[in-house]
Amino acid sequence: MSRLALILLLTAAPAAAQVSSDQVETAMLYAIAARIPDVSSRIQVAVVRFAGSDATGTVSVSLPERPLVPRGRVQVPVSVDGSRVGSALLHVAHFDSVAIYPESAFSGDMVQAELLRFVWMDVTRFSGEPLTRTALAAYDGQELIARTAIRPDRALRRNDIGPRPAADTGDPVRMTYRRGAFVLELACRARDRGRVGDTIRVYADDSDTVYRARLTAPGRAEWIETL
Incomplete structure (x- = not known):
């Protein structure tokens, strides 16, 4: 070189x-x-x-x-x-914080929100939508029930638990019928399941009529229209 x-x-x-x-x-x-x-x-x-x-x-x-x-x-x-x-x-x-419940529960059982704990975990391949803190907050302190069978200490999906329905199919519902100054309460039965704020059908034996009503509280509804 x-x-x-x-x-x-x-x-x-x-x-x-x-x-x-x-x-x-x-x-x-x-x-x-x-x-x-x-x-x-x-x-x-x-x-x-x-x-x-x-x-x-x-x-x-x-x-x-x-x-x-x-x-x-x-x-x-x-x-x-x-x-x-x-x-x-x-x-x-x-990754996200996902809820875990320490006890077994069957569908329809009460779920104690204070027993839920959150675990930081990999949710990349999580089956369904995980029950995160944000998802739980959307229930705004309502009473919760199991919507599916729950195994202890298993990560929960969002649809595994949810608020207790304000009415289920066949449940008695007191419906307030209001037209102007005229107010009447009718004893009805729910034709659908729903939470507070949901619109469901109810049936009144006395009038042999089906109504559409909005659930305002457990077992309570307001008339929307006559079907």
């Missing part, structure tokens, strides 16, 4: 660094947070496969349009300073 060639070799700029898996994972988290900020704290990203590329600059990934938040394995293009350098197969894990 000539003296000139040796000098050029020693003074040449260092080669570009290889894009790392950590950079790709960070870029994925950033992209998800930019789209849906609220979920970023409940997401973990891991590279399954990525063919590293020699490049220096800002690493970014492009999220697919659907789903809004990737779940499980997803293939994404990887870019450096806006220029594509390859693609990566990532695993996007979702």
Whole structure:
């Protein structure tokens, strides 16, 4: 090697660094947070496969349009300073606090809300919608019953428990019939199941008539229309 060639070799700029898996994972988290900020704290990203590329600059990934938040394995293009350098197969894990009930319960049994406890867990492949704190808060302190059989210490789905219905099929319902200043109470029976605020059909034996009514409290309803 000539003296000139040796000098050029020693003074040449260092080669570009290889894009790392950590950079790709960070870029994925950033992209998800930019789209849906609220979920970023409940997401973990891991590279399954990525063919590293020699490049220096800002690493970014492009999220697919659907789903809004990737779940499980997803293939994404990887870019450096806006220029594509390859693609990566990532695993996007979702975590949340999910309710667990310590006792067995049959469908229709009372569920004591104060016994529910929450466990932080991976819900990426959770079957159904998990019963989270947010989902439970939607019941707003109403009495709860089991809608399905519950096994002790098993993560609950949202539809495993729910508010006690204000009326079930066949239950007695006192319906207030109001037309202007005229008010009448009718003894009826529910034709449908419903919670407070729901609209159901009720049947009155005395008038042999079916009405549509809105449930206002357990066993109470207000007339909407005559069917």
